Amino acid sequence: MAKTAQLDTSKHAEQRSPAREALHHLMRHRSARAGMVILGLLILMAIFAEVISPYDPTELLKDVKRREPPCIHILGCPADKPEHIFGTDGNSRDLFSRVVFGSRLSLQVGIITMFFAILIGLIIGAVAGFAGGWLDNLLMRFMDVLMAFPSLLLSIAIVSVLGIGLINALLAIGIVSIPRFARLVRSTVLSVKEMEYVQAARALGASPLHILFKRILPNAITPLIVQGTLGIATAILDAAALSFLGLGAEPPRPEWGLMLSEERNSIFSAPHLVFFPGLFIMLTVLGFNLLGDGLRDALDPRLSRSSAA
């Protein structure tokens, strides 16, 4: 009885869909779990920002001194002082509320730019790989040009042309990330294009569009997910860097990079003002990187088999 049950489960395991199998591997991956916990908390924070934050992030509080150190009642801060668990910033705004709302902004920035970059990259890579010939050459040389510049430098150049602002910064970071995805998709398309099942589909008279979208591109989704997750981390970091340089978000928006840049001069007199935004940038980037690593291990068939063994 016991034996049949065991057999049953193993049989069941073999019948799992690839997606469920990947999820299974992912959940067993320790750093991926840590990444998911961090991101889960950040996403909850972003969704419920209004509920969590005690103040409006752009409201200049009256009756409060600027650059007050953190005041937490349960840790011995006198009860007659208003509670600011991260302290107040250089304009006497509540830093905790700003950091909380900053998470919303940063996650939006990362996800929107990556969505944009993946979409354009996918189209360019697929067209280049599938069509081949001069079109391939043209598109890929253009991508090479984009890659030849350091990404931050290129995004600074793009923002200078488009004008300062968060939307333009997003656009710039998105444009800079396109080549990575375009190359990835193209290489997958090239390697899959000559496979027998594709030729079979062609022989059966399938249209090129059908072959491209139904037979070839599904192969590219796994590496895109991995690269995209890691890319979100880079995008958040780049957006923070652009804002720090005064080229991204504009005051009074609660953007982490901007918060760092506003208070960089008070690093010795009020270190909490650069500590908390910096900490949250680090946590977010770390979360996406851990998850991305885990995803790569889980989705790569070769790696997953070896880790399961």
Added chain:
Amino acid sequence: MSKRFFFTLVGVLVLFSMLLTACGGGAAPAPATEAPAPATEAPATEAPAAPFEPMVVAAPDCTYAGDGMGFKSVEAVDQYTVKFTLCLPDPAFPSKVAFSVFSILDKDYLDQTQGDSVVISENPVGSGPYKVVEWVRGDHITLEANPDYWGEPAKVKTLIFRWSEQSAQRLLELQSGTVDGIDNPAPEDFATIEADPNLKLYPRAAGNIFYIGFNNKIAPFDKVEVRKAFAMAIDRQRIVDQYYPAGSSVAINFVPDFFDPGFSPDVKWYDYDKAAARKMLEDAGFDFNQTITLSFRNVVRGYLPTPDKVAIEIQAQLKEIGVNVKLEEMESAAFIDATAAGQKGFYLLGWGMDYPDATNFFDYHFANPANQQFGDLIPDLVKAINAGAVVADPATRQKSYDEVNKLIKEYVPMIPVAHGGSATAFKANVAGAHASPLGNEVFAVMDNGADQLVWMQNGEPAALWCSDETDGETLRACEQVFDPLLAFSVGGAEVVPNLAEKYEANADLTEWTFTLRKDVKFTNGATLDANDVVATFASYWDASSPNHKGRTGTFEYFNAFFGAFLNAPK
């Protein structure tokens, strides 16, 4: 093997020939540089022998200046006496010629360099307590005590000017001991410096004004009601309480309170009243959907120690009455140029006094056609300001200035916000350290007991000859090297003799006669005489003079202080 030998031979030959040319090249120009040296010395030794030929630069009449101020003539009466004749009386004349922008150059040197600030900056020849050794652009300026200085020689042999925009960096360098003194520590660091026994804070009197400027030619600020409503919507007390160090005060008038004549205690600014401001905007048909751009430069000045924070504060305060504001941070020089050209409608700017007289504040801002920062000049205001500038009696002047302050309140060309206290900080062992209310600290009187004194200020000087400069960071460097006719007392604002031992004026204050010291030598060996003074002032005044070069050629300060240029191009 033979190939190798051949290449070695070629290599040795090449090296040898390079060595030969290097030595030969070095030897050849040496006589060439020696040769002109006696040539330049020759006229210098001859000069005293030749009889003194007094120079005169004069305008045929005062029509060139219109109804305004202007020089009528500058003449050398004898070798050590200079006489200035003015078109209109000017009670502030001594304060004006004491300003470092109007320093005196040797006439031959001036003719050589044509008064070009860029050329002079390469090799400045002055008569001040220090002379320039080198200027490493973007890094530092090295100055050395002038051994031939006519006054008390500088206490410390080498003076180094450095600069950093970051107040945190300035303080860190002072704390770690790599610099001896810094300018403008951040307001939040005042307490740190006072608590440190190795450092000393020197507060600077608040002889300045921070204002929020409007341009009355740019909508929506072309309506006086809108400007007035904005004036009522700004909580100035909160700005001063939150963002200014001790020693600052909320502005009552445009000029600081110790200006007498100039300050009118009875003309109080609008009270903070959000509801009234909102209502006034509604009545004026203000469009609350528009976004107004507030321009500023993120550069720390004594009048505005935290520009970005104050900009955010103003943005938030205006949001409370429903006005949307977008902040525009600009590069410093571009910002100054854009406001002066009248391209910005709403901006943060300020003014530090150059000499303690109301003309320095009112005339430059509200009666100066060269400066369009507030848009069109207001004729009533110009009239009242000019009336105050040309009489000597303080009580009569005060009457005009009461009128000026009243008109400013009525027309609201800007919102006067604060008189900002600022400071310098030095190591405690620097004797003679001080902060000047005019921003011209004199390093020659300071002594740190070593051979080198390092000073760190906010920005790099734009030039080392200041005839055409307006920025305090630039002027401070020039002040160590060049001398004007008169000067301000060390750490004060009192006019004291400098190159001129004494001066006197006629009864209606239109003729000013200066008697020069006889022992002043320039660092090129020339001695000071009256012709140097006439030639230098002619280079400022006469727009057709070949020496009227400067850096940009606008000579903003001459224009603002002394009136029109002679032979100005139409």
